[in-house]
Amino acid sequence: MYAPDVTVPERLIDAATRLFADKGFDRVAVQEIVQSAGVTKGAMYHYFGSKDDLLHEIYGRVLRMQTERLEKVSADSAPIADRLHAAATDVIVTSVENFDAAKVFFRSIDSLAEETRREVRAERRRYHEKFRSLIEEGQSAGVFRADVPADLTTHYFFGSVHHLGTWYRTDGPVSARQLADYYADLLLASVTKA
Amino acid sequence: MYAPDVTVPERLIDAATRLFADKGFDRVAVQEIVQSAGVTKGAMYHYFGSKDDLLHEIYGRVLRMQTERLEKVSADSAPIADRLHAAATDVIVTSVENFDAAKVFFRSIDSLAEETRREVRAERRRYHEKFRSLIEEGQSAGVFRADVPADLTTHYFFGSVHHLGTWYRTDGPVSARQLADYYADLLLASVTKA
Amino acid sequence: MYAPDVTVPERLIDAATRLFADKGFDRVAVQEIVQSAGVTKGAMYHYFGSKDDLLHEIYGRVLRMQTERLEKVSADSAPIADRLHAAATDVIVTSVENFDAAKVFFRSIDSLAEETRREVRAERRRYHEKFRSLIEEGQSAGVFRADVPADLTTHYFFGSVHHLGTWYRTDGPVSARQLADYYADLLLASVTKA
Amino acid sequence: MYAPDVTVPERLIDAATRLFADKGFDRVAVQEIVQSAGVTKGAMYHYFGSKDDLLHEIYGRVLRMQTERLEKVSADSAPIADRLHAAATDVIVTSVENFDAAKVFFRSIDSLAEETRREVRAERRRYHEKFRSLIEEGQSAGVFRADVPADLTTHYFFGSVHHLGTWYRTDGPVSARQLADYYADLLLASVTKA
DNA sequence: TATGAATGAGTTTTCATTCAT
DNA sequence: TATGAATGAAAACTCATTCAT
Structure with a gap:
């Protein structure tokens, strides 16, 4: 085997x-x-x-990978809208590429033991903040709308991402690439100034 | 007590x-x-x-309530954009009003026994389709963009909604009303033609 | 059965x-x-x-019983030497009468969980002190020798008692009554002024 | 380390x-x-x-050492009361000097595997008998009281010794020397003819 | 002499559910 | 309608010991 x-x-x-x-x-x-x-x-x-350790390890791998990639994308010198688009695209593509691990990541945080959970939450918050700061940068630059708090938009987007585990099929009609583009487009459309 | x-x-x-x-x-x-x-x-x-029955009952109540309300909003004669906005707003407000039940609804479907799960999934799919058909209606009417499949947009939005359970606090700074408006705005912005 | x-x-x-x-x-x-x-x-x-609870219960029963009986004997108005003799006799007789429970009591305190152990130790200390105060009373009265601390003599005696579990046989040649008298005599002989 | x-x-x-x-x-x-x-x-x-072997080895060392020393003290030509006092003193002093090993000796015999236990018990019995014969010698000589069996007195004394592990502190107020004297005095007082 | 990965039997504990009353 | 004692299967985890290297 x-x-x-x-x-x-x-x-x-x-x-x-x-x-x-x-x-x-x-x-x-x-x-x-x-x-x-x-x-x-x-x-x-x-x-x-412990069994918990196993989950923690899976969780940590996904989180570390996505954090690393987000940092790389953020550090790019492209216009902010492009960078946000790239960040959104990237998180989806990598989530789909490691879909099992991502699914675990998306839904099992509540299963972690108290202590581990706190630790992991803290790291996830940092990821969230990094993403949020991209949106804030666009708002400061006058490119993104500022009437919806960046924090809320970030939750909004990641809610969509986390939900993928419940409906998306890697062997379905929508490729990871397409999915990523759709999702990034929806995000960009919702934050871009009219 | x-x-x-x-x-x-x-x-x-x-x-x-x-x-x-x-x-x-x-x-x-x-x-x-x-x-x-x-x-x-x-x-x-x-x-x-059984314990499962208890979950099923909680689940069913939320689902029935939201289905009913969605039907009422859908049947309205207002312009499609307004109806979609109202539908989006309504699901959020009622979710927050019954936040505990909603949280259970958002995250416990996997805990249902096989049979019950199938049953509940079917009903949830009907809800999903009803919401999707609002988007499709807007696309047919030429008001909403058609380059992103309505099905996908629906998943996108409900992902955000389901995620509320993990971060939103009913005693936090954002009221249910505000939250609903923000979320509906983000949705409308992402579906409305440029 | x-x-x-x-x-x-x-x-x-x-x-x-x-x-x-x-x-x-x-x-x-x-x-x-x-x-x-x-x-x-x-x-x-x-x-x-828990398994620990079971031990705790056995332990507690023995301790409560012996504490009660010691209190009764202590409260008597007989001369102090007689009271000490009676106390010593009584603890042995009752220990042999409930020999299995007593054996558990004699050797299993280390098996109790941390918290329970502390609790039980405290109660055992109170028992020890009550016995010791009998010896101190005899010292104050000038009947018992004062050159050996009462605390130490108490430990000395209860060491002998606790050790019974490792050698005494209820079906052996020495009856509980005899045993009790021998032990009480040895104790009295060692504390009485020359 | x-x-x-x-x-x-x-x-x-x-x-x-x-x-x-x-x-x-x-x-x-x-x-x-x-x-x-x-x-x-x-x-x-x-x-x-095996793990058992480790315990056996610890056990054996203590037992061999104390047996040796008891033999030396017994073989002395001093009066019997002095020899008994010396034997009692010696066992206490050496127990306190090797307190960890002694504690193991005092309480872990039940943990030995069946076969080892039998073997060890036999050797311990020989030690017990040697000590007892000192008391018997004093009884024959008319120096010690004969109304309490020497065997029982031996158990009585070694019970006290074994109990040391549960209460005595090497860093406490009573030195090994003092402790030994107290214990030997109590023993002598209890066996000496009135 | 030593390593440390691997075993497998055994441990305590949990818990949804049943059923006589 | 309700009780709560009792079940029994399954759970996570431990640990002395072995063995290929």
């Missing part, structure tokens, strides 16, 4: 990602994960302190 | 709504619900077939 | 007492206890919050 | 002694021991056959 050179932790992360995406953290038993990864429970607890 | 004329089933629904909204269906024990409602387990199983 | 009128909690306490006395708390699985009591695990957790 | 010339087995014994004394054999994981000793599990199992 697995190439012999895929490490046990990697196999566990893969299996957990698939299962969490499919059924949600709370509906997946550790037993299922290890079975699916072809290892024993003991092996899992050798590498991960 | 409860007025004596509040029926047992009603108390159970109330308690369950509060708890499910707060911790998520899977993290709430039946014991907690009955304790919080001030009744016993036996009483709960007298009125509801 | 059990008369039908023995309640489930009582059966659980009985079984746990026997097993804890025999093998020590840490070496007894909940599974063994419920099997021995003829009930299911669920039933046990219906009545007791 | 350790001088480089302390051998691995020695480090393991040290760490295990400290941990067993502190938390009891059953509450200490092999992982903790090796971590605390700064070695790996494999290393431990290279030198010791």
Whole structure:
């Protein structure tokens, strides 16, 4: 089932990602994960302190990746509207490219243990703020409308993104690219001054 | 704790709504619900077939209410842009007015048992289609842009709405009314022809 | 195995007492206890919050009983030497009469969870102090030697008592009564002024 | 943490002694021991056959040491009362000097595996008998009272000694020397003829 | 001599649900 | 209508020990 050179932790992360995406953290038993990864429970607890740790790791990978990419896009010198468009596009494309991990990211934060949750929320807030600051930059530049708070628009957009997990099919008629363009267009249309 | 004329089933629904909204269906024990409602387990199983039933009932109430209201707004004779705006506004205001129930609605569909889930999905799809048809109507009328599929825009908007549960605070600085106007404005801006 | 009128909690306490006395708390699985009591695990957790609770209850019963009896003996108006003798005798007789519970009491305090342990230690200290104050009374009265601290003598005596669990056999040649007299004599001999 | 010339087995014994004394054999994981000793599990199992072996070794060291010393004291030519006093004093002083090992000795015999336990019990009995024979010698000589069986008095005294682990503090107000004198005095007072 | 990944049997605990009363 | 004792299956996690290297 697995190439012999895929490490046990990697196999566990893969299996957990698939299962969490499919059924949600709370509906997946550790037993299922290890079975699916072809290892024993003991092996899992050798590498991960808890089931929660597994989720945390998946969560962290997605968050780190998207934060990195957003920073790169933000730092670009293109006009602000282009940069916002690129940022919006990018988050969608990468979410779809790692759709299982993204689904976990989109819906499982409440399953994290108290402490981990706080930690993760803080990092997610930083991501949110970085995105928001793009919108604010456009507002300051007079390119984006300022009558709707940038904070609210950011929530609005990311709500749409998080919802992808519940309806979008990677094997459906809309490609990731198209989807990204549509979403970015809708966002741009809603923030651009009339 | 409860007025004596509040029926047992009603108390159970109330308690369950509060708890499910707060911790998520899977993290709430039946014991907690009955304790919080001030009744016993036996009483709960007298009125509801299962824990799932409780969720189903909460879910159904929200869905029925919003469907009804959407139908009323749709049937109005106002211009399509106004009707879409009203529909968008209405779903937000009523969601915030019943915020706990709405939160449950927004995030607990995966917790429903297979059969119930299918049933509920079908009804939700009908709601989605009704909303979408408003957008399509505007597209046919040449008022709304047609380059983004109405279906996708509908998902886009409802993603934003579903996300409210994770960040909006009813006791925060933004009133339900304001929030609804902002959201409807963003939607209208994104669908209106340039 | 059990008369039908023995309640489930009582059966659980009985079984746990026997097993804890025999093998020590840490070496007894909940599974063994419920099997021995003829009930299911669920039933046990219906009545007791945890395995620890079971131990706590056994512990508490012994402690309460012995505290009560010591208070009664202390309050007597007999000469202090007689009262100390009676107290010593009594703790031994009752310990042997409830030998399994006493054994648990003698050796399982370290198995209690942190919080429970603190609580129980405090109560045990009060018992210790009450006994010690008998010795102090004799010292003040000039009947008992004062060159050895009463606190230390108390520890000395209760060490002997706690040790009973490791060697004394209720079915051996020394009756509880004899044992009690021997121990009380040894105590009195060691505290009485030459 | 350790001088480089302390051998691995020695480090393991040290760490295990400290941990067993502190938390009891059953509450200490092999992982903790090796971590605390700064070695790996494999290393431990290279030198010791099992966790049990570790305990056995600690146990054996204490027992061998005390047996040796008791033999030396017994063989002396001093009057019996002096020899008993010396024996009592000695066991206390050496117990306090190796307090962690002594604590393990005092309370962990039940944790030994069946076979080891039997073996160890036999040796402990020989120690007990040697001590008892001192008392018997005094009884034969007419110096000690004979109305309390020597066997029982021996248990009585060693109960006190074993109990030290639960209350005595090496950094407390009573020095090992003082403690030993008090205990030996109490013993002598209780066995000496009135 | 030593490593540390892996095992697998065992642990305590949870919880939706049932059922005699 | 309601009680609450009891069930039983499943859950997450622990840990002494083994073994290929």
